[in-house]
Amino acid sequence: MAELAKQTASAGTNAEILIEHIGMTYHTDGGEDVPALSDVNLSVAKGEFISLLGPSGCGKTTLLRIIADLLQPTSGKIQVAGETPHEVRMQKKYGIVFQSPVLYDWRTVRRNIRLPLEIMKLPKQEQEARVNHMLELVGLTEFGDHYPFELSGGMQQRVGIARALAINPEILLMDEPFSALDEFTKEKLHEDLLRIWRKTNKTIVFVTHNIAESVFLSDRVCVLSPHPGRLSAIVDITLPRPRTAEVRSLPEFSQLVAKIRASFEGV
Amino acid sequence: MSAKAKNRATSIGLPLAVGVVLVLLWQMGVLNAAGGLTTMQLPLPSDISVALVEKGTRVISDATITLVASLAGLFIGCGIGYLCAVLATMAPRWGRGSLTVLSALNAVPIVALACIMNRWFSSAMGSKIAVVAIVCMATMAINAYRGLNDLQPFARDLLKSYAAPRNTEFLKLRIPNSLPNVFTAVKINLVNGMMSALISEYFSKDTVGLGFTIKTCMKMGNQKATGWAYIVVAALLSIVLYIVVTLVEKRVLRWHASHR
Known part of the structure; x- marks a missing residue:
């Protein structure tokens, strides 16, 4: 099911969220231009759980806020279910967890x-x-x-x-929702979130700076790099579902974490 | 729980005990002796009590007048102050100016205000209410402005994500968020307002009210105990009002950090 969704997503048709050449530049009071995101392309399938992963300053929250229509990109195009983010927000189809x-x-x-x-x-x-x-x-x-x-x-x-x-909502946008919680509470909420996701079939975009968290939760992890923020890799998470605590001790889990960590090397 | 009750008992009991001891010492003439004061300068509590009972009905009618003036002034002043805070929030560019003007107004001494308002208002009650209202405005405006604008991060984004209209932002977020500050301002204004009402009565054309009578009695040799009786009533009135507001606050702000 998720596999099929992914294929349609990569084909670029029927994508729930379609991001094309999105760029965001902040203008500081001093007249300086600070690029936060440059040329981001991404397509998210309906019902997919996708993570935006990266260190602080990589623009992951900026990207989420652009999808949510809380920020306007300075360049590029974004479509959500064939409409603009503004139209989707006005129809109250976003649920945001801050x-x-x-x-x-x-x-x-x-x-x-x-x-x-x-x-x-x-x-x-x-x-x-x-x-x-x-x-x-x-x-x-x-x-x-x-x-x-x-x-x-x-x-x-x-x-x-x-x-x-x-x-x-059609889409659940989550901006580092568990970053302030202790490890035990966090792991419990991860399983709860996956259970809720399974029940509700929402499309979820999940922002995090925690590699293991993104691997445990997602269908795909989008790795963002800073200066300027850009999408540097997309990693398919092939771990079986439903995922429970045991998944964390699978060798594949560690391999995926290591692979993603490696993609940050030299950044 | 019992520790809390015990804590509460000491926080009320201790000051009360100190008060009782002080009144007893005063009655036994220790205070007068210590300060080198005659009973004309500082009447004994027993004399004050007698004067209070003797002048009972007059005291009640005078207290009512002062109470009405300060409550009406408080109400109007807090209302205008809150309105200014709302305007300043809605239109920051020129709204903030109104807060500055109110703060400047607050710097005018009450004595000067009382004299000015006596000229402006034909009724003595009107001028008293005006003085109290002016004194209350700035405190409310500045506190309420803070409450309307010190929102937790993302609180507005949340409403924006639901495409909530602007009035919803006021009704469901800013106004409830300002309530703790509103209570702070009301408590400060209650005491200040009462004091302003008393002082403006010193300069009033009317020959009624707690302030007027305190001033008059203090000038007359044989009325010192009556003057003190009025001072006691004025103090009690402030304390009772303050307690009432505190109790209301406790009920309304059950969710607030200060009542946890």
Whole structure:
């Protein structure tokens, strides 16, 4: 299934996200031009889990924000399901999970997840049903009436994921969502995320600077290099699915990690 | 939990005990002796209590007038201040200027304000309310502006990703985010506002209110205890209002760091 999706993606037709010659240059106050991304080409298939991997300054977050229509590229073209990112955002088809959970402190878990549904002006009953479903999906049913400060970091980020999925988006964009969590919580959330992905069949673009994380999660890992940010390699992750903790101890896993690490040498 | 209760008991009990001891010493004449003050200069608590009971109805009517003036001024001043903060947030380019003007206004001494407002307003109540309102505006505007704009990273991006309209940003993000700052400003203004109302009554045309009576009694030799009785009432009024606002704050801001 994933294999088939990949083939169509590489053929360039029916790609969910099609990025062509995207470039981004920031203009500083001093009148200097700082290139953040140059000539990025990428096509992501529907239902694919893809990672944007690279050190800080490689433009991976910039690329994600361009897809999300939170930033406008200075050159190139980008299409999402045949439309512009702006059109897709206006239709509320993006779910974004940020580096921090970005929960509103004054809202309980339940009401935080409900926030996008309120903005969409869904009927109250529908909102309630979706929130309950999301709480169940991320395993926080008992914590619905807690305030964010009463939750651990891992639980807060689960709420962030639940909120992103609540609007039933076409595409889930995740910007280093687990980078602030400890190793144990992180590994647990990796498995949870894959389980949720399997259930919901979303296209996921996942930004990270953690090689093992990108290998464990993705169908493909896009390696970005800095100065200027550019796509330097795309690595197919051929590990079997569904992936559980044991995958991390497979020799193939270590080989893939080593291969990707090697692609950073001399950068 | 019990440690918390114990903590609370000491935080309330200790100051209370100190207060009681101080009043007892005062009653026994220790304070007067220590300061070399006659009971004309510093009446004893018993004399003050007697004056308070004797002038009971007058005290209540005077206190009501001052209370109404300071609460109305507080309400209007905080309202205008908050509105300025909202405008400054919506249109930063010229909105920020209004914050600067309010801050400058705040630097005008209350004494001067009271005299000016007496000229501007025909009613004494009106001029008092105006003084309190002006004193309250800047504190609210500056605090609220901070609350409306100190948003956590990505909080706006989140709304943008849902294509939320601008008024949603205010209603669901900026305004709730400003509530802790609003309560801070109200608590500061409550005490300042009460003081401004009292001071402006010193210069008022009216012959009523706590401030006016304190000033008048302090000038008369045989009314010192009454003057002190009014001072006690003014202080109690401020304290009670402050406690009420603190209790409301605790309920409304259950989610905030300061109440965890």
